Amino acid sequence: GDSVTQMEGPVTLSEEAFLTINCTYTATGYPSLFWYVQYPGEGLQLLLKATKADDKGSNKGFEATYRKETTSFHLEKGSVQVSDSAVYFCALDQTGANNLFFGTGTRLTVIP
Amino acid sequence: NAGVMQNPRHLVRRRGQEARLRCSPMKGHSHVYWYRQLPEEGLKFMVYLQKENIIDESGMPKERFSAEFPKEGPSILRIQQVVRGDSAAYFCASSPMGLEGDEQFFGPGTRLTVL
Numbered sequence: 001g002d003s004v005t006q007m008e009g010p011v012t013l014s015e016e017a018f019l020t021i022n023c024t025y026t027a028t029g030y031p032s033l034f035w036y037v038q039y040p041g042e043g044l045q046l047l048l049k050a051t052k053a054d055d056k057g058s059n060k061g062f063e064a065t066y067r068k069e070t071t072s073f074h075l076e077k078g079s080v081q082v083s084d085s086a087v088y089f090c091a092l093d094q095t096g097a098n099n100l101f102f103g104t105g106t107r108l109t110v111i112p
Numbered sequence: 113n114a115g116v117m118q119n120p121r122h123l124v125r126r127r128g129q130e131a132r133l134r135c136s137p138m139k140g141h142s143h144v145y146w147y148r149q150l151p152e153e154g155l156k157f158m159v160y161l162q163k164e165n166i167i168d169e170s171g172m173p174k175e176r177f178s179a180e181f182p183k184e185g186p187s188i189l190r191i192q193q194v195v196r197g198d199s200a201a202y203f204c205a206s207s208p209m210g211l212e213g214d215e216q217f218f219g220p221g222t223r224l225t226v227l
Contacts, residue, residue: 102154
């Protein structure tokens with residue numbers, strides 16, 4: 001069945017450090033891939049998405065590339081800020097279904 | 113354009129009571145999804161509804177849980193005879209078309225605590 005494996009947290013970085021959160025997936029067919037962010041006490045917000053192989057999603061300085069050959073969708077940001085502290089979820093939409101399958105989330109804390 | 117609204121934000125119930133969680137989708141959205149997030153875990157899909165129809169309930173527990181999305185009014189997730197293991201955050205999301213790859217817009221969630 002479909003699955004999403006995310007880098008385990010928590011991750012603590014200093015401000016302006018480089019961020020990578022790994023995400024790999026297994027899926028039948030060609031799912032769309034997503035990164036959602038959850039700030040404390042809030043619901044999830046879509047950060048970026050990619051719908052086909054080699055697509056790059058980007059938003060707010062974050063980016064991720066849909067790599068079919070390595071079944072990965074790693075999230076990167078060149079210089080993190082304190083305001084980026086949140087939980088990040090990698091997700092895919094299961095082929096033929098209308099629901100999202102989430103990874104377990106990675107908690108990021110950025111310290112000044 | 114208001115986002116997805118959920119209420120209540122926090123709900124406390126004793127074991128054996130009923131919990132009713134409400135979700136109003138974004139304006140113009142007719143597709144609603146419910147997810148459950150257990151502590152320190154990712155979200156797990158529960159059910160997908162369109163107006164007056166349950167499309168996919170493959171993630172719903174077979175007993176005590178039910179969901180509806182009537183023609184008028186919000187979608188309701190109902191948990192009967194709650195147990196401590198039901199304590200979680202329940203998130204509702206909506207989308208306009210229900211197509212693969214569509215963005216789902218999430219509400220702020222209802223945090224259910226069962227004493």
